[in-house]
Amino acid sequence: MTTLHSSRRTALARGYRRTEPYRFLSPTIILMLVLMALPIGLVVSYSIYDNVITNRNPSLVGLENYIKILSDPTFTIAIGNTVFFTVGSVAVHLVLGLGFAMLLNSPLISAWVRGIFRVIFILPWLFTVAIIAVLWRMLLSPNGVINYLLVTLGLPAQQLEWLSDPQLALWAVTFINIWAGYPFFMISLLAGLQGIPADLYEAATVDGASPWQRFIHVTLPQLRPIIISMMLLDLIWTSQQFALIWMTTGGGPITATEMLSTYTYKLAFSRYEFALASTSAVLILAMSMVLAYFYARHQKARD
Amino acid sequence: MTHYTVRRRLTRLAVIVGLLAGAAFAGLPILWMLSSSFKANPEIFAYPPQLVTPGFSLDAYVSILTDPVKIRFFINSYVVALSVVALTLLVAIHAAYAFSRFEFRGKRWLSTIIISVQAVPPITLLIPYFGLVVSLGLYNTYPGLILTYMVFTLPYAIIMMTGYFNTLPRELDEAVRVDGAGSMTALWRVLVPVSVPGIVSVGVYTFMIAWNEYLFALTLTRTEDMRTVPIGIQLLMGQHSYQWNEMMAMSILGSIPVLLLFLFFQRYFIGGLASGAVKS
Numbered sequence: 001m002t003t004l005h006s007s008r009r010t011a012l013a014r015g016y017r018r019t020e021p022y023r024f025l026s027p028t029i030i031l032m033l034v035l036m037a038l039p040i041g042l043v044v045s046y047s048i049y050d051n052v053i054t055n056r057n058p059s060l061v062g063l064e065n066y067i068k069i070l071s072d073p074t075f076t077i078a079i080g081n082t083v084f085f086t087v088g089s090v091a092v093h094l095v096l097g098l099g100f101a102m103l104l105n106s107p108l109i110s111a112w113v114r115g116i117f118r119v120i121f122i123l124p125w126l127f128t129v130a131i132i133a134v135l136w137r138m139l140l141s142p143n144g145v146i147n148y149l150l151v152t153l154g155l156p157a158q159q160l161e162w163l164s165d166p167q168l169a170l171w172a173v174t175f176i177n178i179w180a181g182y183p184f185f186m187i188s189l190l191a192g193l194q195g196i197p198a199d200l201y202e203a204a205t206v207d208g209a210s211p212w213q214r215f216i217h218v219t220l221p222q223l224r225p226i227i228i229s230m231m232l233l234d235l236i237w238t239s240q241q242f243a244l245i246w247m248t249t250g251g252g253p254i255t256a257t258e259m260l261s262t263y264t265y266k267l268a269f270s271r272y273e274f275a276l277a278s279t280s281a282v283l284i285l286a287m288s289m290v291l292a293y294f295y296a297r298h299q300k301a302r303d
Numbered sequence: 304m305t306h307y308t309v310r311r312r313l314t315r316l317a318v319i320v321g322l323l324a325g326a327a328f329a330g331l332p333i334l335w336m337l338s339s340s341f342k343a344n345p346e347i348f349a350y351p352p353q354l355v356t357p358g359f360s361l362d363a364y365v366s367i368l369t370d371p372v373k374i375r376f377f378i379n380s381y382v383v384a385l386s387v388v389a390l391t392l393l394v395a396i397h398a399a400y401a402f403s404r405f406e407f408r409g410k411r412w413l414s415t416i417i418i419s420v421q422a423v424p425p426i427t428l429l430i431p432y433f434g435l436v437v438s439l440g441l442y443n444t445y446p447g448l449i450l451t452y453m454v455f456t457l458p459y460a461i462i463m464m465t466g467y468f469n470t471l472p473r474e475l476d477e478a479v480r481v482d483g484a485g486s487m488t489a490l491w492r493v494l495v496p497v498s499v500p501g502i503v504s505v506g507v508y509t510f511m512i513a514w515n516e517y518l519f520a521l522t523l524t525r526t527e528d529m530r531t532v533p534i535g536i537q538l539l540m541g542q543h544s545y546q547w548n549e550m551m552a553m554s555i556l557g558s559i560p561v562l563l564l565f566l567f568f569q570r571y572f573i574g575g576l577a578s579g580a581v582k583s
Contacts, residue, residue: 018407020405020486021401021405021407021410022401022407024397024398024400024401024405024486025397025398025401025413027393027394027397027398028394028395028397028398028417028457028461029413031394031453031454031457032416032417032420032457035428035450035451035453035454036416036420036423036428036454038431038435039428039431039432039435040423040427040428040431042431042434042435043427043428043430043431046430046431046434052434053430053433053434053437099321099325100325103318103321103322103325104322106318108311108314108315108318109315109318109319109322113322117322117325117326119566119569120325120326120329120330121325121326121329122329122565123329123330123333124329124332124333126511126558126561126562126565127333127554127558127561128514128515128517128532128533128557128558128561129515129517129533130515130517130532130533130534130536130537131336131533131536131554131557131558134536134537134540134550134551134554135332135333135335135336135551135554136332137540138335138336138339138347138547138550138551139332139335141348143348143350144348145335145352148350148351148352179328179329179332183329187573191573236421236422239424240424240425240426242425242426242517242518243517243518243533246517246521247517247537247540260426261424261426264426264430265426265429265518268429268430268433269522274430274434277430278430278431281424281426281427281429281430282427284424284426284427285423285424285427288422288423288424288427289419289422291422292419292421292422295422296415296418296419299418
């Protein structure tokens with residue numbers, strides 16, 4: 001009797017212990033199901049109905065919405081703009097981030113000078129996108145200080161309408177995004193630079209390598225894993241940018257700065273085409289997942 | 304002066320020129336925001352532009368701080384961001400404990416999901432969230448915003464927190480468990496108190512995400528009394544024909560919490576962030 005009782009108790013205790021990690025994880029699992037699995041399931045199902053949310057009895061239309069979205073010329077334009085904006089931002093983020101990180105890592109400046117400049121260099125990243133958008137609308141306005149500086153330097157003859165000229169708007173929003181986003185690269189690359197063992201440089205110097213050769217043969221190979229991770233993350237995040245575009249140009253003039261995110265948002269919340277918007281959202285998800293796959297594979301390879 | 308010191312001085316000069324150019328690129332727009340917030344509105348586009356103008360005044364700040372509608376934007380942002388921080392930390396600490404101290408079935412699988420969640424585009428989630436939040440009666444409420452923000456804050460918080468717990472020796476909390484205390488006690492009495500730096504950096508990062516969020520705040524709230532600071536700035540833009548000085552003043556006021564948090568917790572924060580990006 002006692003043995004039976006105690007063995008049942010150990011069994012209970014073992015069961016209790018086995019479920020223990022899941023009890024710690026249960027809020028996370030529930031939240032992930034409600035906030036991720038369910039919404040993704042919903043958006044995929046929305047995309048195969050004719051109209052949802054506004055329509056009480058939507059009917060199944062299969063892949064019709066996908067054909068509509070993929071044959072919409074604005075969708076193609078939005079893809080082109082998103083690629084330009086994303087690739088341009090990421091490339092310059094890397095160059096600026098690496099350049100500033102190397103300046104900050106220079107042994108020729110004292111620690112407190114480095115500290116002050118580091119804070120100044122990080123500043124753009126600390127402001128919310130809504131504020132960055134309003135600030136640059138002021139700076140880039142035809143009567144704004146940027147045009148004043150360019151005219152003073154003798155560059156363009158007339159005042160440029162940076163955000164409302166179809167020729168310039170995409171360049172302007174890309175520039176703003178570059179300004180706002182390079183510090184994140186810089187922080188990570190600075191950490192990476194500080195992690196490179198000094199004897200690698202010493203050995204290269206002994207071998208007679210010039211500063212440029214040391215950069216190419218020591219610095220870059222050592223930073224390679226960080227650079228690849230940061231570029232993939234930045235590609236994922238920049239291609240999803242919404243607030244900056246929405247608050248500076250709204251995707252215009254006409255479609256000059258239309259991104260996949262603004263295109264989808266307008267379909268849903270200006271035209272109330274929730275089914276078509278969901279279709280577009282599913283396509284964006286698929287593209288992001290391709291990038292996420294490469295990111296996850298790269299991270300795994302580094303472990 | 305030898306050839307070597309000349310070259311060294313030239314390099315030093317180049318570094319300083321580079322640093323100053325970078326500082327101008329990063330800092331001048333922000334300096335201009337600050338200066339514009341103290342200008343009278345007509346002076347903002349005056350020609351030629353001046354950093355300090357005779358019309359220097361605090362009027363823009365006064366008009367924001369005395370307007371109950373605009374004060375409300377700040378209150379809303381604080382309520383939402385602080386709730387998100389508290390809830391995210393509570394959930395993430397438990398999850399990170401499980402990831403760091405237990406072996407269990409589905410561990411790799413779960414952690415892969417949590418990592419890949421970070422790549423899901425917000426716009427993809429927005430449409431189903433809108434449907435869900437409306438049907439649950441959470442449209443235009445605090446809980447609607449707080450709950451949805453957690454999908455962005457939780458994954459990173461769990462990853463960072465797990466990383467932090469992994470740096471602490473297992474013996475620390477196991478000793479307490481051997482003495483007969485439950486693992487809940489070990490977590491809250493032993494692990495959490497020594498993890499304050501990690502918890503702070505996760506909290507600061509979470510606060511920044513929630514304070515700055517725009518897309519969901521725009522879509523899941525409707526009335527002025529539920530809007531947060533980023534949307535408030537945009538509303539200001541639509542109102543009485545571009546009060547640029549007020550917009551700049553609101554931008555400064557709206558950035559102060561994040562700037563202060565960053566200045567105070569720089570060390571923890573940059574360390575945590577960089578190690579997340581470098582290792583994770």
